[in-house]
Each structure stands twice: as structure tokens, then as C-alpha cells.
Amino acid sequence: MFDREFAEYSALVEKGWSDWPQLDKSVAKKIPAFPGIYEIGTTKAFPRLKGQTRILYIGASDKRGIRRRIQDLLRGTHVASKRLEKIRGELSETLWIRTLVTGIGEAEATEKAHLSEFE
Numbered sequence: 001m002f003d004r005e006f007a008e009y010s011a012l013v014e015k016g017w018s019d020w021p022q023l024d025k026s027v028a029k030k031i032p033a034f035p036g037i038y039e040i041g042t043t044k045a046f047p048r049l050k051g052q053t054r055i056l057y058i059g060a061s062d063k064r065g066i067r068r069r070i071q072d073l074l075r076g077t078h079v080a081s082k083r084l085e086k087i088r089g090e091l092s093e094t095l096w097i098r099t100l101v102t103g104i105g106e107a108e109a110t111e112k113a114h115l116s117e118f119e
Contacts, residue, residue: 009032009034009101012032012034012101013101013102013103015101016100017098017099017100018098018099018100019098020041020096020097020098021096021097022094022095022096022097023040023070023074023094023095023096023097024074025074027097028067028070028071028074029067031066031067031070031097031099032065032066032067032099032101033065033066033067033068034065034066034101035060035061035062035063035065035066035101035102035103035104035105035106035107036060036061036065036066036099036100036101036102036107036110037058037059037060037061037066037099037100037102037107037110037111037114038058038059038060038061038066038069038070038097038098038099038100039055039057039058039097039098039114040055040056040057040058040059040073040084040095040096040097041053041054041055041056041095041096041097041098042054042056042088042091042093042094042095042096043093043094043096044091044093046091048118049118050117050118053118055118056084056087056088056095057080057083057084058111058114058115058118059080059111060107060108060110060111061107062104062105062106062107062108066099066101070097
């Protein structure tokens, strides 16, 4: 069991960013359960401090894994749930997600470095 999980984890770390599937409960079940960061975005760009972006939210999960964090978001128990729903409503947009599996203990530092691109 451990060997299979480690092989899956290693392959995801090596792969880098995932594709951009639509964010819904069926996709959340397929998101990696490992530590990492995630981006939630739309197809429409909007103004940011540095130019424009279609990224609405960047988050990290070290201990619980990305899958559980996204499931919390969809259940409405994540701190950003209400804000994302409000933005999605204002933009009349579907939300999309991509994930990046990181080394254990590296998610928060990776998130911080990634966030700096937008500030």
C-alpha cells in the first residue's frame, strides 16, 4: 500500500501543475489527497494589483491534503467559500481549479512564493 501511494505521490510531484477541470463535487473526488497548492480561476480576466488575472484564489494545504481542503470549500466550511461564491455570482462564471502537489511541509512556502507573483 505504502509503495503504491508513494509512487503516485512522486509522479504527481514530478508532473507539476494539473490541467484546469471545472470545479465541482465530482472533480473534487479526483483531486490529490497529498499536500500542495491550488488555484481557483475563471475564464474572464479581471484587474489585480499587477495587471490582470483570471486567478481568483490561491490556497495551500499541508496537513489535510488538497482534496479535503477543496471538499471543505465546496461544502461551504472553508474560510473563502462565501467570497468565491459572491465573486462567481458577480462574474457569472464557472470556476476552474488546478493543483500542484508539493513536498511534505512545502505547501505554505510554495503558496507564498506563488502569491508574490500577483502582489
